[in-house]
Amino acid sequence: MNCNLFKIFFVTGSVRTKVWICVLIALAGYFVATLSSFYSNSRQADRLAALQTIHFPLARLSDETVNTFKNQISKYENAFLTGETEQAIEGNHLSTTILQLLEQMKKVAAQNTYFSPEASLIEELQSQYNEFYRLAPEVYLRTQSIETSLELQKKVQQLGNMQTRLLDDLLNLSQHLAHSVEQDIQDERRHAQTNTLFLGLLFVLVLIIATLISRCFANRQIIEPLNHIQEMVVRFAQNREISQPPQGNKDDEINNLATSFWGMTEELKQTMVSKSYVDNIIKHMSGGLMVLSADQTLIKINNTTATLLGFSEKEMLGRQISEFISDDTIHLFKNRALNVLARGEEVINLEICLVTLQKTKIPALFSGSVMRTPDQEVEAIICVVNDITQRKKAEAMLRKIEVERALAKTASLAAIGELTSSIAHEMRNPLSSIKMNIKTIQQKLGTEDAIFSELTEITCQQSMRLETMLNDLLSYGKPLQLNLSQSSFPALMQETLSTIAQEKKNRGVVLEINNNLSDDLSLLVDVELFIRAFSNLVLNAIQWSPQDGTVQITARTSRHADQIKQVVIQVRDNGPGINPEKIGRLFQPFFTTREGGTGLGLANVRKIIEYHGGTVTGENSLAGGAVFTIFLPIAQPEPTIEA
Amino acid sequence: MLITLSLLLGSTFFAKAADYILVVNKDNPVDRLNPQEVKDIFLGKKIKWGNDLPITLVMNTNDEIHERFTRIMLQKSPVQLSVYWKKILYSGVGMLPLAVKDDEAAKSYVGTHKNAISYITEDSLDRQVKKVEIR
CATH class of the missing domain: 3.30.450.20 (PAS domain)
Incomplete structure (x- = not known):
């Protein structure tokens, strides 16, 4: 069916409205059907009411009239045949009833113009009966002279004719009315059948029309938009491309659904990856x-x-x-x-x-x-x-280069060491002669000339310093030979103190010694080398200390991770501390931060301590100043000698 | 009233007197009637002669002959016949038949009325009337 015919039903609105319209269409059909059935039923009720109040009473009354009249004429007959006046009187009494019945019939018939012929008939019957009634009593009350009175016989015959006619008329009327009732009932039956057929057809027609209209409306308003959404979903599933649905009424849930779906797909396109x-x-x-x-x-x-x-x-x-x-x-x-x-x-x-x-x-x-x-x-x-094949190759290459570089460096260092040793060795003899000659000049000059005396003194000090430098150089470059012997920390401390006494006195520094070691703890060290290293650290501390500062020396035992008991000796000053940038290079040879330093002092310290199997560290104290720590194992392993 | 009474009394009386005969006017062409025709005429069922003239019934209420005639010919008692005719009268279909008290009256009426018919004792038949045979 072409739904365009039903464009009149195009409604924009919510699904609820659309469903309501569908229901209203169905209800309108139902209303039409109900109205027509109501109309036909009421018509039938009217006719049945007429049947009940007119047709049927008329039939009943006429039947009763016939019966009463029959009764009356039977009584008159008896009176005529037997000469019993009582029967005639009884017959007379029935006249009133008959007249009343006729009157009632007249009234009932008058209710409906449809019964006007019957009404006139009844009226005629009334007048006939009135005539009969006027004649009958006087005739039938005195019939004893019937055989002899021809006049009476004539009257009786006349009455007989009259009553026969009346009875015929009454019977006819009664039959007519009974037939009419029967006819009416049959008519009603036919009517009812026709009505049933008509209403059935009407209901079917209304049902078909209402269904078609509802269907078209629902198709157009609900199914089509839903199909559209389904198509959108299918299209979206196939190629992820759907067009924007048309702008509709904001109450239209289906359109809203389509719009929401479109929005969702748009959002999905942005957030989802395929x-x-x-x-x-x-x-x-x-x-x-x-x-x-x-x-x-x-x-x-x-x-x-x-x-x-x-x-x-x-x-x-x-x-x-x-x-x-x-x-x-x-x-x-x-x-x-x-x-x-x-x-x-x-x-x-x-x-x-x-x-x-x-x-x-x-x-x-x-x-x-x-x-x-x-x-x-x-x-x-x-x-x-x-x-990581390439990376592995690169790494191997780098490692090789590094090894080569390290080897080269070691070789050059060895060469430099050898060179410096030989230079130092060659310089020591001239320096010794310079020193001795200066001393000789010093003794010769005495203290007469203050200027010369000072100059010689300076020369002597500088040459001694030069000698120390040369010794340092020589000793750093030379492999060490440890001459181990048992000693104790106090003894070592004593020796050290005598070494640094002059410098300590010059700087006015106070030494604070905390010996936490037990008295019977003996250290197996090369005394000369250890004192050289230890005094170097203490001297360093004194030199970096401010005037009249304090240098703390602490000795204690500690347990290392692998449970080897070791002696820890700390030298702490309250000087400026170590430059954090240079802290990593403290023990490197030729590295110095002090003017006039050779950069070999701390390097030598480390060399000596390491030869003893220990380690030395230098760091800044949290309280300020530098802390140098010697870790020296007690159960000393056999010293290893490296070239 | 007297006649009625005499009829009632006569009904219980069976006389072995002379037989009855049907008589009509001399001018009446009818010579013979069968018993059914006789019965129809006297019960008012046949009311016209063959020449379309009305039949005038004359009941001879002479006790003996009346009783014999009604009982033999009409298969009724005189009282039943009386009631029969009264019912006809009551229903308005016809009048009561003319009643005469003896054969002479009957003969005289039939002799003077062209369409009349009656019954008399066989012995009293004379020239006034014509006898009709019943066969």
């Missing part, structure tokens, strides 16, 4: 991607992985990842990767070797993490392998 997009990303990843199922079989790999290992994607999928790990790293891989992943933790940059189709090994960095479903079940294991 599977092909993701696949593309995976395909073009530079690293090798491997996705494992929970039982560690490959379920997805990217091109890089396949290319790296020389397999095709089909050949790899479904196989265990361990099949692609080289034998020498498989143990590591199982321990450090699979077990870690099994615990649900991440693996980051584990170095393993992969095996290619050609059985060559490829060093690679393996990273992996577990992807879980929302209910925390393992969905997959995402693994990334990066080929």
Whole structure:
């Protein structure tokens, strides 16, 4: 059916309105049907009422009149035949009843113009009966002379004729009325049948029309928009492209739904990435991607992985990842990767070797993490392998270069050491002669000339300093030979103090010595070398201390991590501290921060302590100033001698 | 009233007197009637002669002959016949038949009325009337 015919029903509005209109259409049909059935029923009720109040009473009354009249004439007959006047009187009495019945019939018939012929008939009967009634009593009361009185006989015959006519008329009327009632009832039956048929047809017609209209309306207003949405969904599913639905009434839920869906797809387009997009990303990843199922079989790999290992994607999928790990790293891989992943933790940059189709090994960095479903079940294991062959090569190259460089440096240092030793050695003899000659000049000049005396003194000090420098140089360059002997910290301290007494006095520095060592603790050291190193640290502290400052010296035992008991000796000053930038280079040879320093003092200290199997550190104290600490093992190992 | 009474009394009386005969006017062409025709005429069922003239019934209430005639010919008692005719009168269909008290009256009426018919004792038949045979 062409629904355009029903454009009149086009309504914009909510679904509720549309459904209401459908219902109203159906209700209108129902109303029409009900109205017509009501009309026909009321018509029938009217006719039945007429039947009840006119037809039927008329029939009944006429029947009663006939019966009463029959009764009357029977009584008159008896009176005539037997001469019983009582019968005649009884007959006379019935006349009143008959007249009343006729009167009633007249009244009933007068109610409906349809009965006007009957009414006139009844009137005629009334007048006939009145005539009969006027004649009958006087005749039938005295019939004893009937045989002899021809006049009486004539009257009787006349009455007989009259009553026969009356009876005939009454019977006719009664039959007519009874027939009329029967006819009416039959008419009503026919009417009712016709009505039923008509109403049935009307109902079917109304049903069909209302259904068609409702259907068209619903099609146009509900089904079509819904189909449109369905098409939108299908189009969106197929090619992700749908057009914007037309702007409709804001109460129209279906249109709103379409608009919302369109909005949602627009939003989705911005926020969602397609599977092909993701696949593309995976395909073009530079690293090798491997996705494992929970039982560690490959379920997805990217091109890089396949290319790296020389397999095709089909050949790899479904196989265990361990099949692609080289034998020498498989143990590591199982321990450090699979077990870690099994615990649900991440693996980051584990170095393993992969095996290619050609059985060559490829060093690679393996990273992996577990992807879980929302209910925390393992969905997959995402693994990334990066080929580090090039990096490995570069690293090996760098290491080689570094080794070579270090070797070269050592060689040059050795050469420098040798050179300086020989230079120092060669310079010592001239310097000794200079020193001796200065001393001789000093003694000769005495203290007469103050200026010369001062000059010689300066020269003597400078030459002595030069000698110390040369000795330092010589001793640093020379391998040490430890001459170990048992000694104690107080004894060593005493010797040291005598060495630094002059400087201490010059600077006015106070030494604060805290000896926490037990008296019977003996240290196995080369006394001369140890004092040289220790006094160097103390001197250093005194020299960096401010005038009249304090230098703290603390000795105690401590337990090292590997439970070797060691002696810790700390020298703490309250000077400016060490420049943090230079703290790493403190013990390097030829590094000094002090003017006129050789840069060999601390280097020598470290050399000596290390020869004793200990270590020395220098750092800034939190309270200010520098702290130098000597760690010296008590159970000293056999000293190793290195060239 | 007297006649009625005499009829009632006569009904219980069976006389072995002379038989009855049907008589009509001499001018009447009818010579013969069968018993059914006789019965129809006297019960008012046949009311016209063959020549379309009305039949005038004359009941001879002479006790003996009346009783014999009604009982034999009409299969009724005289009282039943009386009631029969009264009912006809009452219903207005016809008048009561003419009643005469003896054969002479009957003969004289039939002799003077052309369409009359009556019954008399066989013995009293004379030239006034014509006898009709019943066969």
